[in-house]
Structure formats: C-alpha cells, structure tokens
Amino acid sequence: MNFIDNPxxxxxxxxxxxxxxxxxxxxxxxxGITGGFVLAAPVMSRQAFAYETGAGKMPHGVVVDPRVxxxxxxxxxxxxxxxxxxxxxxxxxxxxxxxxxxxxADWARVKVEQAHGDEVKxxxxxxxxxxxxxxxxxxxxxxxxxxxTMLEQAAAKRWGVPATEVKAVNxxxxxxxxxxxxxxxELAADAAKEPVPSIEGLKLKDPKDFRYLGKGQIGIVDLxxxxxxxxxxxxxxxxxxxxxxxxxRPPVTGGKLVSFDPDAALKVPGVEKVMQVRxxxxxxxxxxxxxxxxxxxxxxxxxxxxxxLKLTWDDGANGKYDSVAYxxxxxxxxxxxxxxxxxxGDAEAALKGADKVVVGEYYLPHLAHVSMEPPVAVADVxxxxxxxxAPVQSPGGTREDVAKTLDIPEGNVTVNVTxxxxxxxxxxxCDFALEAALLSKExxxxxxxxxxxxxDVRHDFLHTVSVERIEAGLDKSGKVIxxxxxxxxxxxxxxxxxxxxxxxxxxxxxxxxxxxxEIANISCENPEAAAFTxxxxxxxxxxxxxxxxxxxxxxxxxxxxxxxxxxxxxxxxGSPRIVKPAVKDMWNYGEPLDSYPIDTARLRKVVELVAEKxxxxxxxxxxxxxxxxVHRSFVSYxxxxxxxxxxxxxxxxxxxxxxxxxxxxxVNPERIASQIEGAAIMxxxxxxxxxxxxxxxxxxxxxxxxxxVLRIDESPAVTNVYIVPPGPDTPPSGVGEPGVxxxxxxxxxxxxxxxxxxxxxxxxxxxxxx
Amino acid sequence: xxxxxxxxQEQSWDGDPDLPLLWFLRDExxxxxxxxxxxxxxxxxxTVIVDKEAVRACITSINDVAGREITTIEGLHPNGDHPVQxxxxxxxxPQCGFCQAGQIMQAAALLMDNPKxxxxxxxxxxxxxxxxxxxxxRIENAVHLASTGV
Numbered sequence: 001m002n003f004i005d006n007p008x009x010x011x012x013x014x015x016x017x018x019x020x021x022x023x024x025x026x027x028x029x030x031x032g033i034t035g036g037f038v039l040a041a042p043v044m045s046r047q048a049f050a051y052e053t054g055a056g057k058m059p060h061g062v063v064v065d066p067r068v069x070x071x072x073x074x075x076x077x078x079x080x081x082x083x084x085x086x087x088x089x090x091x092x093x094x095x096x097x098x099x100x101x102x103x104x105a106d107w108a109r110v111k112v113e114q115a116h117g118d119e120v121k122x123x124x125x126x127x128x129x130x131x132x133x134x135x136x137x138x139x140x141x142x143x144x145x146x147x148x149t150m151l152e153q154a155a156a157k158r159w160g161v162p163a164t165e166v167k168a169v170n171x172x173x174x175x176x177x178x179x180x181x182x183x184x185x186e187l188a189a190d191a192a193k194e195p196v197p198s199i200e201g202l203k204l205k206d207p208k209d210f211r212y213l214g215k216g217q218i219g220i221v222d223l224x225x226x227x228x229x230x231x232x233x234x235x236x237x238x239x240x241x242x243x244x245x246x247x248x249r250p251p252v253t254g255g256k257l258v259s260f261d262p263d264a265a266l267k268v269p270g271v272e273k274v275m276q277v278r279x280x281x282x283x284x285x286x287x288x289x290x291x292x293x294x295x296x297x298x299x300x301x302x303x304x305x306x307x308x309l310k311l312t313w314d315d316g317a318n319g320k321y322d323s324v325a326y327x328x329x330x331x332x333x334x335x336x337x338x339x340x341x342x343x344x345g346d347a348e349a350a351l352k353g354a355d356k357v358v359v360g361e362y363y364l365p366h367l368a369h370v371s372m373e374p375p376v377a378v379a380d381v382x383x384x385x386x387x388x389x390a391p392v393q394s395p396g397g398t399r400e401d402v403a404k405t406l407d408i409p410e411g412n413v414t415v416n417v418t419x420x421x422x423x424x425x426x427x428x429x430c431d432f433a434l435e436a437a438l439l440s441k442e443x444x445x446x447x448x449x450x451x452x453x454x455x456d457v458r459h460d461f462l463h464t465v466s467v468e469r470i471e472a473g474l475d476k477s478g479k480v481i482x483x484x485x486x487x488x489x490x491x492x493x494x495x496x497x498x499x500x501x502x503x504x505x506x507x508x509x510x511x512x513x514x515x516x517x518e519i520a521n522i523s524c525e526n527p528e529a530a531a532f533t534x535x536x537x538x539x540x541x542x543x544x545x546x547x548x549x550x551x552x553x554x555x556x557x558x559x560x561x562x563x564x565x566x567x568x569x570x571x572x573x574g575s576p577r578i579v580k581p582a583v584k585d586m587w588n589y590g591e592p593l594d595s596y597p598i599d600t601a602r603l604r605k606v607v608e609l610v611a612e613k614x615x616x617x618x619x620x621x622x623x624x625x626x627x628x629x630v631h632r633s634f635v636s637y638x639x640x641x642x643x644x645x646x647x648x649x650x651x652x653x654x655x656x657x658x659x660x661x662x663x664x665x666x667v668n669p670e671r672i673a674s675q676i677e678g679a680a681i682m683x684x685x686x687x688x689x690x691x692x693x694x695x696x697x698x699x700x701x702x703x704x705x706x707x708x709v710l711r712i713d714e715s716p717a718v719t720n721v722y723i724v725p726p727g728p729d730t731p732p733s734g735v736g737e738p739g740v741x742x743x744x745x746x747x748x749x750x751x752x753x754x755x756x757x758x759x760x761x762x763x764x765x766x767x768x769x770x
Numbered sequence: 771x772x773x774x775x776x777x778x779q780e781q782s783w784d785g786d787p788d789l790p791l792l793w794f795l796r797d798e799x800x801x802x803x804x805x806x807x808x809x810x811x812x813x814x815x816x817t818v819i820v821d822k823e824a825v826r827a828c829i830t831s832i833n834d835v836a837g838r839e840i841t842t843i844e845g846l847h848p849n850g851d852h853p854v855q856x857x858x859x860x861x862x863x864p865q866c867g868f869c870q871a872g873q874i875m876q877a878a879a880l881l882m883d884n885p886k887x888x889x890x891x892x893x894x895x896x897x898x899x900x901x902x903x904x905x906x907x908r909i910e911n912a913v914h915l916a917s918t919g920v
C-alpha cells in the first residue's frame with residue numbers, strides 16, 4: 001500500500017550501514033583533546049541490551065563505543081559527547097548524564113561537547129520521535145560502564161591487587177582494604193592501555209546505587225549560558241566575511257519564478273547582490289523551494305531589500321488549494337467507506353444493530369511549528385568542501401542532503417549542530433541549510449540564510465489537516481459494541497511522492513489502528529486524501545487529531561449514557577491486557593511489541609493516578625468544568641485532567657491542569673515535568689488558536705498576530721505533573737511528544753462539562769462566544 | 771554618524787539610520803544574545819532595556835535610540851547574577867532557551883518599575899513575550915522569586 005514502513009527511510013531511503021572502525025586520531029581531533037585517556041579498541045554492538053528497542057533499525061543504528069563518546073583529561077575533566085540535538089527537551093544533558101552515572105564521574109567535573117553530524121561515527125542522530133532516551137539509555141550506560149571498568153582495571157594493576165577489590169566512586173578509584181585512592185585524571189593514561197571490555201561481560205550499576213538517574217533536579221548544562229545570552233543558536237554563528245541572505249520564495253508550494261526586477265532592492269543601503277536560488281520540483285522532499293535571494297551586509301538590509309523586490313510567480317498546480325473547499329472534500333470522504341486498515345468483528349453490522357449510534361466528526365486544521373528561532377543556517381562552501389552551522393534535528397541527514405545537493409562526497413561535509421531555538425519537527429527538514437549551502441557555493445564566501453517569521457509561517461512543512469469521523473454503536477445497556485473510525489488526511493509521504501494518497505503505517509499507528517479500547521467490532525478506515533502543500537512531522541504528529549477525536553468521543557459516549565467521563569473511559573479501555581490489533585503493518589513507533597506492548601494496565605494506571613492526584617470529581621464553581629483524556633503515544637502513557645472556567649461572555653481560562661505520565665524508566669524527572677508543562681501550553685495553544693488556512697494556494701497567515709500562540713496571561717494557572725515510578729525492567733519510552741495529544745480532548749470534555757457545548761472543530765476560536 | 775551606548779560602551783553607526791536596533795546589535799556589534807523572533811514586536815525575543823524601559827529592538831531603529839543607553843542580556847550583570855538571572859536558574863526555567871534573553875530583560879525592566887509585582891501583574895507585564903516551549907509557569911515563578919529575594 002505504501003512505500004514507507006519506517007519514516008526515517010524517507011531520509012534518503014537508505015539501509016543501515018555497518019559502523020566502521022574509527023581511528024584513535026580522529027577521536028582526539030574530534031574532542032579537541034590531545035592528552036590523557038582515550039579508550040582503545042572498538043566495541044560495537046546492537047545487541048546485548050536488556051530489552052530490545054528499534055534503535056538498530058534506525059539509519060546507521062547504534063554505536064556503543066566509549067572511545068567515541070568519552071575522554072578523560074589528565075586534570076580529571078571528563079568530556080562526554082552529546083550526539084543528539086538539543087531543542088529544549090534536555091537531551092544534551094540527560095544522555096551524557098547517563099554516561100556519567102555509570103562511569104561514576106562527578107557531574108560537576110563533566111564537560112559536554114556537541115557532536116557534529118556523523119552517523120557512521122556516532123550512530124543515528126535523528127533527534128525526533130521522542131526516542132533519544134528510549135534508544136540510548138542502555139547504550140549510554142554501557143559506554144559509561146566500559147569506561148569505568150577500564151579505569152578500575154588500571155588502578156588494580158597499579159596497586160597489584162585483583163580488579164574485583166577496587167571500585168570507582170565519584171571520580172576516583174578506591175581500594176578500600178588499603179584505603180588507597182587514585183583520581184580519574186591520574187589513571188587516564190594507564191586506562192587507555194586497558195582493553196575495552198566486552199559488552200556482554202559489563203557489570204552495570206545496581207539502580208539502587210544511582211546518584212543521578214531518576215533522581216531530582218539536574219539543571220541543563222546550558223542553563224548559565226542561556227540566562228546570560230552566551231548560548232549559541234543557529235543564528236548566532238558569525239564567520240569572517242560572512243554575508244547575510246534573505247530569500248523570497250514562491251508563495252504557492254511548487255510555484256516557480258517567472259521574472260524579477262532587482263533594481264529597487266539594490267538601492268537599499270547595505271544590499272550587495274540579488275540572485276536566483278535553485279528550487280526543486282514538487283514534491284520537493286527537503287530540498288529548497290527556490291526563489292530570489294537578497295545578499296547584504298546585515299540581516300536588516302537583506303529584509304528591506306527583499307521587501308523592495310518586484311517578483312512575478314507562476315503558482316503552478318497547487319494554486320487552487322483552498323482550505324474551506326478542501327475541508328468539505330475531507331468531510332465527504334469521511335462519510336464514505338475507505339481503505340480498511342484494521343478490522344475486528346463486523347463493525348458495519350454491529351452499528352446497524354446498535355441501540356444507539358453516537359457520531360462525531362472532528363476537524364483539525366493545518367498547524368505551523370513556529371519555533372521561536374525561525375529556520376536559519378550558515379554555510380561555508382569552498383571548492384568541494386562544505387561546512388554548515390545549523391540548528392538541525394537531523395545532522396546526519398543534513399550532511400547527506402548537503403552532499404547530494406552540492407554533488408560532493410559526504411565525507412567533505414561537516415555539519416556543526418548549534419543549539420536549536422525549538423524544533424518540534426520543523427528542523428528535521430534541512431531545506432534552510434541547503435539554501436545556505438547553494439548560496440555560499442555560488443558566492444564563494446560564508447553565507448547566513450535567515451528566515452523571517454513570515455517565511456516560517458508561509459513555507460513550513462505543516463502539520464496535516466484532517467477529518468476524523470467516529471461512529472460508536474451502543475447496546476441497550478450503554479456498552480460500546482461497535483467502533484468505526486475514518487481518518488482522512490494528507491500523508492507526510494506526499495512530501496516525497498506525489499501519489500501518496502493514503503497514510504503511511506507510521507501515521508496510521510499514531511492513534512488510529514492502535515486504539516486500545518476493548519470493543520468487539522472495530523473498523524478503522526483511511527479514505528484517500530491528496531496534499532497541496534508540504535506536510536511534515538509536527539510534535540506528536542497524527543496523534544493530535546486522533547486523540548482529539550477518540551477522547552472527545554469518550555466524552556460524547558459518557559454524555560449519551562449519562563455516565564461519568566472517567567468511568568466511561570475505564571470501561572472502554574476494559575480489562576488489563578496486552579492489546580494486539582489486527583493490523584498488518586503495526587508500526588508501534590518503530591519499537592518491538594515484545595518490549596513495548598500496548599498495555600492497558602498501564603493505560604488504566606495513568607487514568608487512575610491522575611484522577612486521584614488531580615481530584616477527579618471534585619466540586620468546581622459554576623461555569624467551571626473538568627475534562628479527562630488519556631492517550632498512548634511514543635510508547636508512553638499519559639492522562640490529563642483539565643479544569644476550565646468559561647465566563648458568560650464565552651471567555652475561557654484554565655485554572656488547573658493535572659497530568660500523569662508513565663514513560664517507563666526515566667533519567668531526569670525535572671525535565672520530564674518541564675516537557676509536560678510545556679505540552680499543556682502547546683496543547684492549549686493549538687486548541688485555542690492553531691490554524692493555518694489556504695486561499696488560492698497561499699497561506700493566509702504570516703506572523704504571531706494572525707497565527708497566534710498562547711501567551712503567559714492565558715496559560716494554565718497551575719500544571720501538576722505526576723510521574724509513574726517505573727517497574728525494575730520497564731524500558732524507557734518517549735517524553736517530548738506524548739504530552740500534547742491528550743490536552744485538546746481533555747479541554748473539550750471540560751468545556752462540555754462547563755457549558756454543554758461540544759466543540760468538534762479546532763481551533764476553538766470564538767465558538768464559545770456564539 | 772549615530773552614536774549609542776551599549777552595555778556601557780560607545781558604539782557608532784554611519785549606515786542606514788532606519789536599520790532596526792536588533793540587526794545593529796546582532797550583525798554589526800556582534801551581540802547575539804538578543805534574538806530575532808518575529809520582526810514585528812509580537813514575540814518579545816528581541817527585548818532590550820533602553821534607559822529604564824523594555825523596548826523591542828526589532829521595530830526600534832538605531833536612529834530612535836541615538837544618544838540613549840542600551841542594556842542587552844550581555845550587559846545585565848557583569849557575572850550574569852542579576853536577581854532575575856539567578857531566579858531563572860534556580861527555577862530551571864528554560865527549555866530551548868531561545869526566548870529567554872527577551873523574557874529576562876522584560877522581567878528585569880518590570881522589577882525596576884515595580885519591585886513587588888503580584889502574580890497578575892507578572893502575567894500582564896510578561897504577556898508580550900512568547901515562549902513556544904511553554905515555560906510560562908516557571909517564568910511566573912522565577913519573576914516572583916526574583917522579586918522576593920533569590
């Protein structure tokens with residue numbers, strides 16, 4: 001049915017590539033360290049994990065090699081590489097923290113350095129899919145344990161005692177029988193001569209001895225720099241002789257430049273050049289859209305110059321895209337049978353025989369990412385070599401794409417990953433870096449391409465637009481006996497192949513076919529939908545519309561049967577069990593179902609926990625209402641209760657949010673709380689305001705005035721976060737994305753409780769004021 | 771020739787007098803702590819303090835601040851230990867961190883004007899600064915902490 005079974009294969013459709021040996025010299029060079037302990041001998045493994053994950057199936061898989069990730073300097077400073085991109089989740093802190101934990105390094109003496117884009121060396125670097133911790137908890141522990149073992153062996157040799165008698169403790173190795181101690185720095189040179197232990201023989205720390213993992217309040221490593229303006233984001237890179245570029249792109253995706261008049265732009269003080277930028281035909285994947293670049297001595301001049309350009313475009317085939325008309329098409333499609341992607345029992349017959357059928361048709365428009373840092377990149381291309389500095393979620397993919405775009409060997413491309421001023425999936429697509437590379441190649445000097453906010457809103461890889469239609473058939477007792485869910489939405493695959501009209505397995509697996517309710521007759525269908533703009537991953541992806549529909553429907557069923565929302569939800573989830581949907585290509589976020597099953601006991605538990613802590617059923621003042629929703633995504637389980645207050649003019653406030661998350665074994669609860677707090681803001685933001693619309697093929701919004709996001713004065717008064725303590729062997733699961741999906745339905749269920757109005761179309765906008 | 775004082779240092783500019791202060795700071799003076807978020811004074815990422823007032827550098831021309839004293843995040847405190855900065859670290863406010871310089875400058879300006887703001891006053895004063903990651907609860911708590919003693 002679809003050409004994609006793993007969304008990351010979109011990134012060049014490549015296969016896993018065997019990890020090659022990495023030379024000792026390159027590690028020294030890479031870390032900028034010239035003395036001390038650099039581990040020898042390669043250790044590679046994709047197995048030997050306590051639980052299996054999908055990490056090995058990612059492009060370039062996993063590298064478990066202490067020599068690549070760790071260095072100890074003679075002064076004892078431990079340098080740990082962060083190979084994933086930091087966009088606000090805290091991963092640049094938490095992965096090195098895992099290494100430090102196992103290594104018995106003192107976190108205060110650890111320096112974190114950012115790895116450049118090199119997946120042969122570091123393994124997969126795609127920072128997306130909420131998978132950094134779940135794929136790297138165990139590999140990072142093994143890397144840390146390897147380094148610790150070697151330090152212990154070196155100390156034991158120096159003292160002439162068995163290695164079993166010594167122990168690394170807080171940055172030194174101790175022989176307690178003789179009260180001798182040696183610091184990591186003192187052991188560095190000797191440890192480097194020790195063989196790297198096999199992964200199978202490694203002794204990992206007992207979790208009860210953890211000093212950092214799963215404990216309190218580790219601040220992020222960039223905290224001081226961020227609060228003092230020193231932290232370096234993509235836009236903050238400045239190179240000698242660098243020029244500043246702003247680009248006018250086709251207003252309609254797939255459109256082409258017909259002509260341009262640069263004269264007025266060239267008269268703007270500071271503007272030096274106006275030039276065409278190569279564009280790629282639709283569907284353009286991650287390649288640039290093309291257009292006209294204004295090159296200047298500073299960004300302000302480049303923007304002013306671009307405003308002065310006279311441009312004529314051919315809008316092309318997407319020039320007819322109209323959101324109002326397209327919504328009707330989606331709605332009509334949702335009312336007819338579509339491709340069946342999950343079938344259990346006979347939903348059609350059961351719906352016909354039902355005592356009552358509750359029908360909900362839910363709409364979620366396109367959403368723009370609008371990370372606070374608009375796309376930006378610096379490139380320095382000289383001959384057949386290119387160096388890039390950019391806030392990219394996918395440095396490995398960026399490297400490949402720059403090489404292909406410039407037609408130079410991948411080994412000649414260096415991608416330096418800056419901090420990301422937000423990503424949310426937008427910066428998994430490296431078109432902005434490719435633009436900078438093309439311009440630098442032509443100009444022969446370093447170039448910074450800065451997207452304005454208008455560029456960002458108008459030329460995003462948008463969240464898809466969807467209609468989700470659910471019909472629930474109830475028997476006389478109010479029990480749900482039939483469930484038909486039709487999901488109609490353009491696929492992310494359309495950005496790669498024009499004929500992708502059905503959702504890919506990875507999209508179907510986000511809240512449609514993995515629906516966990518215990519219902520005898522289930523039909524999930526996916527009617528066709530074509531795309532007329534660039535569709536891409538947006539934090540939580542298809543889970544947003546699916547959870548909105550499914551969990552709103554739970555509220556509708558509760559109302560139809562006169563029952564409590566939470567009780568209705570638990571009744572639908574049913575008995576504690578492992579759900580095995582009848583689905584051919586079950587995606588499961590790329591994870592094996594054995595390690596990461598759909599476990600309704602865990603789903604029930606987060607509902608019960610949030611209900612208890614969030615005081616479900618509490619008395620609320622008049623005009624207030626409580627709503628609840630639960631959703632499993634990115635193999636984590638999250639339940640949210642929202643309290644709303646709606647005044648007599650229809651103005652909405654959110655006095656309280658409570659969220660319970662079960663993300664398995666976790667690293668830094670402080671950052672989990674911050675992600676969930678942020679997810680409530682983003683959830684409220686999209687529910688209240690999120691909408692990108694098209695007319696004549698053009699995005700009608702441009703900036704934060706007409707694509708609004710939530711501000712502090714509208715934000716929930718308080719968001720409480722409860723983390724389910726993991727079982728001893730519960731594998732880690734996602735945190736960055738799962739918080740968003742349950743928010744909108746919990747909010748809408750709360751609004752219904754407060755006002756009796758059922759909101760099925762997002763955003764809320766002025767619907768309560770009517 | 772336009773002269774301005776930035777973080778105590780005299781700077782001059784003989785280019786386009788309409789150049790937004792933001793781009794002078796970032797591209798000409800190399801002070802990249804002040805961020806570009808929207809260019810239309812809608813998000814507050816570019817907030818700096820001019821004399822004692824929080825100003826959006828993206829819509830303020832260099833000419834408009836001629837002869838004035840500008841403080842950016844880099845100049846807020848010599849060691850980065852302004853009470854707002856300290857409170858920010860204590861509360862672990864940032865996620866991606868990109869909007870935080872603007873938030874901190876806005877909060878510092880608020881406290882100059884109103885040393886003990888109520889929670890409602892904090893929310894009102896900070897409502898021009900967008901954080902897409904959604905750090906608002908912590909921003910509110912950090913401003914409150916800074917106002918009550920870190």
